[in-house]
Amino acid sequence: MTEVNEMKLKEDTELRIGVEEGEAIVELIEGRAEIFGSELEKHKRYTFQKGSRVAIFTYEGATIEVVGSGANSYTSDQTPMVIYLNTHAALEQIRKVAESDPSHRGPRIMLVGPTDVGKSTVCRILCNYSVRMGRSPILVDLDVGQGDISVPGTMGAIFINKMADIMEGFDCSRPLVYNFGATSPSENLPLYDLLVKELAEVINQRCAVNRDSNIGGVIINTCGWVHGDGYQCLVNAAEAFEVESVVVIDHERLYNDLKRDLPSFVKILHQPKSGGTETRSKEMRATSRSERIHKYFYGTPWSRLNPYTFEVNFSDILIAKIGAERLPESCLPFGTKVDDHNTKVVSVRPSSSLVHTVLAISPCAAVSQNVIKDTVLGFVVVNEVNEETQTLTLLSAQQELPSKVLVLTSIKFVDDRNH
Known part of the structure; x- marks a missing residue:
């Protein structure tokens, strides 16, 4: 059975809601209230999914209705x-x-x-x-x-x-x-x-x-x-x-x-920090990162996006990596200054190790040091690598690649659309 709770908040108090299961629907019935500085519209319903943590604050008092049996909520006047x-x-x-x-x-x-x-x-x-x-x-x-x-x-x-x-x-x-x-x-x-x-x-x-x-x-x-x-x-x-x-x-x-x-x-x-903040485990942080990438490609329940999946030939792209192997000084000609290998841009050949890797799309026309300083045009994820046909299958927010230079990251994302 769905629980309906009506909360009356005094001035300068906060209603903290954690959605443990299902979803919670929040509605401002009376007064004025805000979530992280954004004002709630009166009689508009806001739906928060499982895992959401919300703090509703009022400077002058408010009545809030919370619908949902999986919502854990309490009020606090200890707020910064x-x-x-x-x-x-x-x-x-x-x-x-x-x-x-x-x-x-x-x-x-x-x-x-x-x-x-x-x-x-x-x-x-x-x-x-x-x-x-x-x-x-x-x-x-x-x-x-x-x-x-x-x-x-x-x-x-x-x-x-x-x-x-x-x-x-x-x-x-x-x-x-x-x-x-x-x-x-x-x-x-x-x-x-x-x-x-x-x-x-x-x-x-x-x-x-x-x-x-x-x-x-x-x-x-x-x-x-x-x-x-x-x-x-x-x-x-x-x-x-x-x-x-x-x-x-x-x-x-x-x-x-x-x-x-x-x-x-x-x-x-x-x-001080707010009493409503919670420390996340490493696993929770990893999940949050994955959700962030998912949101980039697929949007949210309120504004869905439809990404594209397509193949590109190895020969049609250039993959850049920032950071090269450090050369021992003994290998360098006498008097040569060591370049900072951490910021050296090098080319990488496509291989099966790229599966599930996030790649940044660089606006550069070639693999050069400019790859570092230019702002990116977007991101793709490598879903598959076929060494036989020399092709990559990419998940992309754009219908086609706006540039052929892709930059390697150490970030992985498993596209769960088909799961």
Whole structure:
């Protein structure tokens, strides 16, 4: 039997819902409420699938109806939402200065902290609040582990001018995407830092020519790797994007280290994580990555996509790999400087090892060093390799390949359409 629960929320409280089985249908009956900064429409039904975690917050009180026996829900008044609202208000002050004085620029804020503390969610809230003020911020995602803007293994940016859809998130139809090709910066630190600098340069150019983007500012999400080389990646990113504020979520040592290592003009803020955040296992993170790739090709239950499957000849494509084997110095002519093998682009012959591999589509006409710095045109997955006929069967979001240069990644995806 379907359960119907009507919840009355007091001001500044949050209804947290976890969908354990089936689905949960949520409806705002009275008052005003929001999910991660996007306002709920009154009497509109929102359906959340199994595995969803949702927090419905109200500043002034609301009545919410939840339908579904598999939904686990509770209310809490221990929520950092007012802190996030204050952070937004501080960013808005900087925007007002930039609006009245073109020599100033909008805010540049970076969210840092370990895995699963809610960095992506806070970025979403801050972006939504700025859109509600008529702003057009730039959301930058440096978290190659999840790839919220495109697919895992990428970093990129979207130029936001409307609130995130409650079910679908932000409009990512025209993202700026760089292919890193792995799910942790540790796989290739020189490449990671190079791409961060490249992305920062493109964002700076955009802000220089687009007044709305300059005023709206930049909100940056980062990886959850905060120790050792991961920490250095955060410091490098703060420098590349010239951030003037960093929010550290739930990590005192990281807060103190950044206070020590970043320039004194950078404001470092330490903020709590929401009690609604949950730590995910490695398996859950892997499942989430797979779902993210599935969504890229097949869409969601609310807006389905129909990808294409077709064959291409080995001779019609060029496969590039970023990172070559390191040559021992003894093999080099005397006095020769070793090129950074981590960022060297080399050609790879198609083989059966490519099955289930995600490949990035490069706009380059040939395999060259330009493959690294050019934003990608999309992604394909190799479903089959036939060595006899010298063909690959590709899963593609596009009807045909827009370019013949495909870039290898270490990311695998098993196309389950026929399962």
